[in-house]
Amino acid sequence: MLGPVLETLIGGLMTGVLYSLVALGFVLIFKASGVFNFAQGAMVLFAALSFARLSEFMPLVIAFAFSVLIMIALAYAIEFLVLRHLVNQEGIILFMATLGIAYFLEGFGQAVWGSDIYKIALGLPTDPIFILESVFPGGLLIDPAELIAAIICAVMVLVLAVFFQVTRVGRALRAVADDHQAAQSVGIPLNQIWLMVWAVSGLVALVAGMMWGAKLGVQFSLSLIALKALPVLILGGFTSIPGAIVGGLIIGAGEKLAEVLLGPVLIRTFDLAGGGIENWFAYVLALVFLLFRPQGLFGERIIERV
Amino acid sequence: MDSGAHSPGSSEGPFGRNDSTGNYGMRAPSEQDIVAGNVLLAVENVSLAFGGVKAVAGVSFDIRKGEIRAIIGPNGAGKTSMLNVINGFYHPQQGRITFKGKPRAAMRPYEAALGGIARTFQNVALFKGMTALDNIMAGRTLKMRRGFFWQLLRFGPALAEEIEQRRRVEEIIDFLKIQHIRKVQVGKLPYGLQKRVELGRALAMEPDLLLLDEPMAGMNLEEKEDMSRFILDVNAHYGTTIALIEHDMGVVMDLSDRVLVLDHGVKIADGTPAEVQADQAVIDAYLGVSH
Amino acid sequence: MATEAARANTFPKLLMRNARLYAGRPAYRHKDLGIWQVWTWAQVLDEVRAFSVGLTELGLKRDGKVAIVGSNRPRLYWAMCAAQALGAVPVPIYADSVAQEMAYILDHAEVSVAVVEDQEQVDKLLSIVDRLPRLGLIVYDETRGLRDYDHQRLKSFADVQQLGRDRLAAGADSLQRWEAAVAAGKGEDLAIMLYTSGTTGRPKGVMLTFDNLVVSAVNGNLFDKLGPDEEVVAYLPLAWVGDHVFSYAQPFTAGFCVNCPESPETVSEDRREIGTTYAFAPPRIYENLITLTMVRMEDAGRLKRNMFRYFIAVARRWGEKILNREKVPLHARLLYRLGELLVYGPLKNRLGVSRIRLAYTAGEAIGPEIFRFWRSLGINLKQLYGQTEASVYITAQPDGEIYADTVGKPNIGVDVKIAENGEVLFKSPGVFVGYYKDPQQTAQTKTPDGWVHTGDAGFIDPKTGHLKIIDRAKDVGRLNDGSLLAPKYIENKLKFYPNIREAVVYGDKRDCVCAMLNIDLTAVGNWAERNNIVYGSYQELAGHPRVYDMLAEHVEEVNRSLAEEKAMAGAQIRRFLILHKELDADDGEVTRTQKVRRGFVAERYAPLITALYNGSREADISTEVTFEDGRKGMLSASVKIRDVQTVPVPAMEKAA
């Protein structure tokens, strides 16, 4: 019994890393511009689509390079066309704006790149690996593709974390997050900062998109899967990078385990047509969590000043 | 507008107001009053800190029925924090607050409101999206009882209640002389008028204790005079007990019966305007701080 | 109806008649607490009766005097009627007069009861009450802020009414007694005493009888066909004969409704809501409305502004003709229709004058431009010449005979003649009894055979048969070179420029004509904004060289127009200055009705006048001023003086 569970746990953790990556995109933008970027999911879809279609008629590396350029261009467009017109608006307004952006991107992406399901062949090894055969009969099955994906993401996550903590720009970003005026007085043009974070999170989206794409093919539903990052954020706290990472892992593992362990129970008790608990488990988990610790695992506590 | 909230101590009986400058004989209650339980609110050795920062440190004072009580002090003296403690925004780490003779546990602002405490804010806190009329009407929420389904129909009792409350609110509008802006969105009003509307909203609650946080901040002389007049009239006409924070010393001395002086969260003086003015500690605290 | 009124020959009687005839119709509306409170004639009778009986209870006697102080509120009008019902005499007093002025009138009129609006007035009275032994009772309408006052001599209107109601409830006898008192009232009884803030000296108490007022009012109603359906907004001072006739005498006789505004700020708002049909105002009001309109249109988009200008031009060209039912080409009619749709209609709607059937201007000459503007919009604005001593009506313009520069024909029952010195005399049913306690003033004004000296110089215009007023008789003078000088006539020409609020012209027994001007803060201030001229104060703006330039042009235009009229050509303005402060009633420089006290101003600003005539470029002046709250202070300034072009006139025409 333990074997399968561990298997799922590992699988879940791997997905979790992907969640973390997407969540990181949110955190980046939220920290730097206080914008809750609902369009992150759409960006993932858009990036994945671009890469998938480009890679059809050019080497992966070049396709990747182009995709990066596209994402940067996109970041620029968003900053130029939307954000700078909404400076010092309430967060909720900006949030709804990103909702609009999300819609636009989904439409635009599919209009440009088409709306079928596209494969991404990263040429990763596919034959399964078995580990801990000594411990478990038959050992635990691990899909190397996922493993590699997870590792790439993990690296990405680390890089970003370091980038934030150490580099000058990173600190600048944090400054902005704390106080816009302050940041400006330090002599950092706000627009550039925003441009940068959007570009970076675009990059993140691209990587995430590629990984997902490689896993389940590039399709519209990507943008929804990416929404999973929302509960991750609530769990981890909107402003915390470690939070995003841990939250991602918890959610990833949690929902897989729930599917396997809780699923059958529910199915039996409520006479369900199949499980599919993952669709909501993350959210409800986050929701319950919210009630007890609104500021998330790592988020700073907000004191209401009057 | 006769509110049930009039405290007996308020109507000035013999001391008729025989000039227009608004000086009400001697009101500051005697010891007997206090024995007679005429203290409306007592604050005992209250302390409040944010993280490490002490906002208020072991402050004690009382507010007596029917008086106008001023709280003054240099910036960052903890005046506003004091008000926030009184109407339940902050919960002091230590100390005791007794309102209407009942010592009270930590309570939410709306509970304070239920108890009869109203207030205005340093930088106007009106409902920007609503008209002056609606803002003041909102102040009467507690006075309105009609349930949901009557509201749905807006008929019979609900309508009657709405109209009754509107009449009362109109009396306040009349009282504050803001008829001409009745239906203007408060966001569009000049600052002085916004302050007046906010006062109106507080009055609509028919409070026993009215907390005013710098009611005259950013006003020109004329507006200040009007506002002073309104505050005195509120105190005289509705018998409302008033505690106000104000920087304009002239105003404080004219209006208040007793003055509490805070500095860096500590009480440095408490007494009649004259006494406080003479107090050395106060003078020192204010050195360099010109108002 | 005339006969009806003849039977009911006092206002209390008229009230009872109206309570019968128009029982259910609105008599008074007052915007209070956000809505229009309405009283029907029947209700008004009840209110008045209650208050009246209450007053008897409190010892008000026949021939007692009752002061009425405050803004236009139903209860204050009712107080007048309540007093009259008992044979007592109401004495309205300007609400904005300072304590001293009040003290004088209260004492002179031997007032025993004062009915006032609110705390402000009560405070004023209390501050002088020691000097007024006779004043036994003060009744206030607005209770606000008064509840802690010492109530020995103080009562609220409601309390007095309650007293009356209790008494009436106690027994039918008091009702009979009251009605008897009303019945006892006779036409020749004294109805009211109006203190005219005469342009010189102490106010005089003009005594008017019921016959004076009722008959003039009835004649006025006939003259303009006013019935019970009119709506008037009462916003002018109660103590002014105009208001007394237009929002008391005429409503009572014709039975129409009087509407009292919520507050001074909301008058125009309230006027729009009510949709007044019969309006009366001094020229200044019509002027301000236009100034405001023009100022606001400056901010409009170019297209709209041009459209506005175009159609206003159309109106100027054709509007009056159409209003006067003259022959007008079809295309003009159509254009005007379009204008009505796009501009005039909406504009009148905004200004709240859409429903006006008849509007009067009086008290002063109105600028022909302004006069025509209103008429061109289709508002039937007419001129009227009247006096307190005449219960208003002397002459008025009949419909269809409207001229900007005349004051019309004698009203029904009025005779007018011109004395040798050019002074206008009249005789009418409205002629006052006399000035209270002032026989020789009375004798000076009123000849034994009943003719009254108006003190105005004028002449009957040969072609129209209308009366024309040129100036106060005593002010018509001559320059040293003998040319005729009618200062008011010139001042009016000056004041017709929106930028000039007030003008005082001197020159009698002097070598040349000089003028002191007041700028209009609204107009000039706005002009300054548009030409981004910065100014900190009225004084600074008034002293600004570019303002001087602008006004100099105006003055020169006036000179040109003067040059065209033989009689006046000699008296052109040589030099002028702009005063550093507005002429103010509180400083006694103008009357409460905004008439300049020329003599007083001359004394007050003597240094300036000397400077005007000794050719100096500027002069220092310091004067005492009174602030709103009654405090006094010194205001000093140095005022520049300007020379202006005059149009040379052939010598032989001088001394015409």
Next chain:
Amino acid sequence: MTIVFYREVGQFKTSYDADEAIFPIAQDRWSVIVLVAFAFLGVPLFAGQYLYTEVLIPVLILSIAAIGLNILTGYCGQLSLGSGGFMAVGAYAAYNLALRLPETNIILVFLFAGVMAMLVGLLFGLPSLRIKGFYLAVATLASQFFLEWAFARVKWFTNYAPSGSVAVGRVELFGVPIDTPGRTYIFVLAITVVLTIAAKNLVRGRIGRMWMAIRDMDIAAEIIGIRPLHAKLSAFAVSSFYIGVAGALWAFLRLGSWEPLAFDVNRSFQVLFMIIIGGLGTLLGSFLGAAFIVLVPIFLNQLPSWLGISMSTAAISHIEFMLFGAMIVLFLIAEPHGLARLWAIAKEKLRLWPFPY
């Protein structure tokens, strides 16, 4: 012709009742009365199948949903992305009641739908006491996904229909079958009118002021004695009721047969877009927004044929997405108060004419 510009001279109020009327200005009052009368009597004279089923009925039903969300988001300031889920609750509640108690009067069925949605709404509204802004948005999103899942998986809800899709039989009111588009339209219109009036009464009364107070400044609201819990939950309840009813109407009278997908997260966004474009915090906005959202796709579908070019439906739906996305951003930047505000400004201009606004 005088209706072109307002003529308000002579309109004065002698009672608070009149002063607080929904349309204090006579001109407005009359034009609305005429409009409604026309909707009931005039439209049926000329409207055809297409107009009914593709335009009028959808607009009306979605307006109800929009009013619901507007009460929560526009008036009380609580952002919700769960409308789709609550519509689903209404739809399935109605379905099951009609299924299991076939005799129930259709009005009761819809009421029941509303009430069930209300209860669920209250449940998912609870977090709003602790959390604000997009935290709450995420919470509501949770309800959306959970409900979607529940109706897809819990067989009982769908009466064990193998395909998971359900269908309703003929709807009838007091024996009168509501089967023709014309009748459906009148029925929906009647419900819309009633619900709109009720909503108007709520938002202009004590409760509405409570909501708006919370929206504009919750701190100040609390010190005048408004319980945040009370205000927010009541907003959630009323809002969900309206959305639930809308869901039931949509399922019964628009779709007839449906599966959970009909109420997926995109439906939530659709309703949210309606109130953003239409105008937050105005009932008028709810209608304008609904009309806009319904008409634009129709227009887009017609456009190619008018222009004589052919376009795949997929492409059109993509353009639709882009357009809505762009519109949202545009409105948030240019006119955060939406179409309703534009309308209001136009009206003010007419009132002030010829003076500038």
